[in-house]
Amino acid sequence: MTHHTDARWLRFYYVLRAGVAAAWVAAAFTIGEGPPAGIAILLVAYPAWDAAANLLDARRSGGLRSNPSQAGNAAVSVVTAVAVAVALGQGPHAVVAVFGAWAILSGLLQLATGLRRWKAGAQWAMVLSGAQSALAGGFFLKQATGAATPGIRDIAPYAAFGAFYFLVSAVWLTVARARQAPVGRTA
Template identity: 40%
Template sequence: MDSTITAPAPLQGDTAALRRLYFVRFAFAAAWAALLFATARTLSPLSATLLVSYPLFDVACAVVDIRSAKANRGPVRGLYANIALSTLASAGLVAAAASGIPAVLRVWGAWAVTAGLVQLVIGVLRRGRGMAGQWPMILSGAISVLAGASFAAQADMADASLSALAGYAFLGGVFFLVSALRLMRAESTG
């Protein structure tokens, strides 16, 4: 993880690109959660496709985020870690979908814990660089760690379902929306 705390303050384009990315992430999470919630009781081909697509979308967003951060001399190591974790999660979810909902919950839980830790660190580093809108990302990362542990615990329950994953994704999307709005406010006052 990048420990550079003395990096220059983010440029206007950096926060604008991040704000747009956060709005896109909110829209995707909301739509994805609605679709998964509608199919949450069984592990169908549609729900399996949705499960694998979410971490792949996360990879694509991290790539966009890296391009913006590099252009503005920002830290990117945590984003590379996120790409690796999300890629592994997608592969793990492909395998887990063949085994059933409990296996999916375990893989998703492990991904939520590790990705949450990375998001927490990235948010703290960006906050340290003076970038606005990071408190929701920090809180979201911490909640992700706790949620991931609960998914693993739910996997052992007789009535395990994917509905908690839909709620998790939607809540994560709301945190992206709040961060986007905070960045927009910071841009207008900055």
Template identity: 40%
Template sequence: MSTQPLSSTPTGRAGMGERSSLLKLFLIRGILAVAWAVAFSSVQGDKADLGSGAVVLLVAYPLIDAVSSLIDYRATPGGSERRVTAFNGALSTLAAIALALAGAGGLEAAFHVFGVWALVSGIAQVIVGLRRRGPELGKQWPTLISGGLSFLVGITYNIQAAGDNPSLAVLSVYATGGGVWFILQAVLLGWKSRQLRTRTV
């Protein structure tokens, strides 16, 4: 790696800008996920039926992800991860619409839709994490682990939705876990920025 400051080259400036944007985005995204989990748990709990408040929150969660993907897309300078981020944003928007419709069909339908979205978006997250691995943004382990867990959880949710007594209470755990991984990725990006600044001194 060059000993010149990152800001002395176009690539370095882009790397610093992307790290800063992603750090803020991941931190806010993580906090919102944890806040959503608390709100959803208080509204839905272990109820067997979906209330209007729970449906609103179910729709809001993928919409948060869609807006985050849009911000991420605009902050990413280029590359295949930008296309995957755009795909994930479109997917989350469709998931929000599908959840709004599925809410009228009951808990099982909403659970299925959420599970499919978690599965596919998990794959997209893993792909983005793999594309971003490198000296500028680190090894992306929190993103990769979070995406992999989302994929597995999505499969589990669809199995549970087909069972006798599905419960949406697990979604609060899902959102909390996702929020923690986002916050951890933000912390690691901050540490990476400090490490790179130290090397240029």
């Protein structure tokens, strides 16, 4: 795979991740306090999608052995999807606690992926996103011990920031590629 193929793939991947996260946020705010089954599906689907996306990217980018942080992130996200399903029976505080632990672990793994891919470009946004995810996880854990009852709308801004960072990376890669293209040709 050439660097340009990698950049093309990453642009597509980052747009896909941004779009799915934005759709999830819209659904979370739309359903909000709606039917518990719909909320449960969204809460389990978010880490499940993250697992699938990490697997897809790792396989497209040289395989799981070449991308251990993404393989780890996929594994953590699968466990999280199952843990969220279990936590739903224990209440919203348990769900937010699971999301908190996941945000910390997946954020650190995303940060590691961004550092490993630094030369691919636009990874500063992925590193920043990973760090912010880890910090948000700490906030979720604190929220899980609070008196107020958390809900899906408390998790939605976390996903919105993820969408933002993926979109920034996609735009950054697109602009960088356009600057490198010969006059009269765009990628």
